[in-house]
Amino acid sequence: MIVGERKPLNQIRAMLEPYRKILILGCGECVSVCMAGGEKEVGVLASQLRMLYKKEKREIEIEEATLIRQCDREYIEPYLDKIYQADVILSMACGVGVQYVGEVAGERVIVLPAVDTKFYGANLDAGIWAERCAGCGNCILDKTAGICPIARCAKRLLNGPCGGSQGGKCEIDPEVECAWQLIYDRLKERGQLELLEDIVPTKNWKPSLSGGPRKVIREDVRP
Amino acid sequence: MGDFEPRIVGIFCHYCALAAQDVAGKARVNFPPHIREVRVLCTGKVDVLHILKALEEGADGVLIMGCKIGECYFKEGNIKAFKRVDYARKLLEEVGLEGERVQMYEVPGPMGSRFADIITEMTEKIKSLGPSPLGR
DSSP, X not given: OEEEEEOOHHHHHHHHTTOSEXXXXXXXXXXXXXXXXXXXXXXXXXXXXXXXXHHTTOOOEEEEEEESOTTOHHHHGGGHHHHHHSSEEEEOSOHHHHHHHHHHHOTTOOEEEOEEEEEEEEEEETTEEEEEEOXXXXXXXXXXXXXXXXXXXXXXXXXXXXXXXXXTEETTEEEEEOHHHHHHHHHHHHTOGGGGGSOOOOOOOXXXXXXXXXXXXXXXXXX | XXXXXXXXEEEEETTTHHHHHHHHHHTTOOOOSOEEEEEESOGGGOOHHHHHXXXXXXXXXXXXXXXXXXXXXXXXXXHHHHHHHHHHHHHHHHHTOOGGGEEEEEEOSSOHHHHHHXXXXXXXXXXXXXXXXXOO
């Protein structure tokens, strides 16, 4: 899932300064699961802002809504009336939702982000999310024992580990596991260490962000 | 400030705080009358939003009473509640309110005198902080 983290209140407050009627718009998908921008977090942020404005004796109207997915037009459209009634939309979705609500609602609608989008990650335990995929557009997990060195090696090495791998940990932080140590250990366990003898050539980064904004088109499901 | 009568929302665990309150009542122990009480089956039910809403609506403080650590009827509801209280305090501090307006105490079983002491302590704390700046 896409993992996000809510922005600090003072940052959100500064963005909202010119507006008097705010719609806080949550998203029911990834950011709900990672507890950054679902219905509950919309409630918490709305409550914080109401308290803040009450304390400052400012009359600001705050509306709350959470839709199923902010990255799909069909779920945004039923909320357009609500969206048009507000001065500003404070989206608690990932960066995709923030942009797409704006695209669907039209040029005049101002949509601001309340969440910092962090990474594609897994939920390791209650309250812990960790990066597992970098969306590089050309998956190599078949060659790396199912452990991604693009997302999990600080140097994105394809032929690791580097000299900074110490006792299974990465030199950037003693808490961070060396992805290449993990890959080595797993291949050894599987009796597939010979896979490491193949030198992986330089990665083509064109399918990744370096090739510009990406798009997937499936003609068979187009109208 | 002398005539400030605080309004405190008390969220009390059915198994410890309410039993303690009964004992205090039967023993005719006096305690300040500023608590508006909400019964929960376990403090594990207490959500950050319950705490925020109480303060948003004008409460001067929120007092949560749960079982002693290790004695929760639902094993760890009180531990979860302590963590949520910490989180709620951080959220309040972001708003510029005193995190101390939210307090959580452990009540060791049906001890009426301890119940009364906690209510007194909380009332004094909120009186020293003064009325909530959010008004009523």
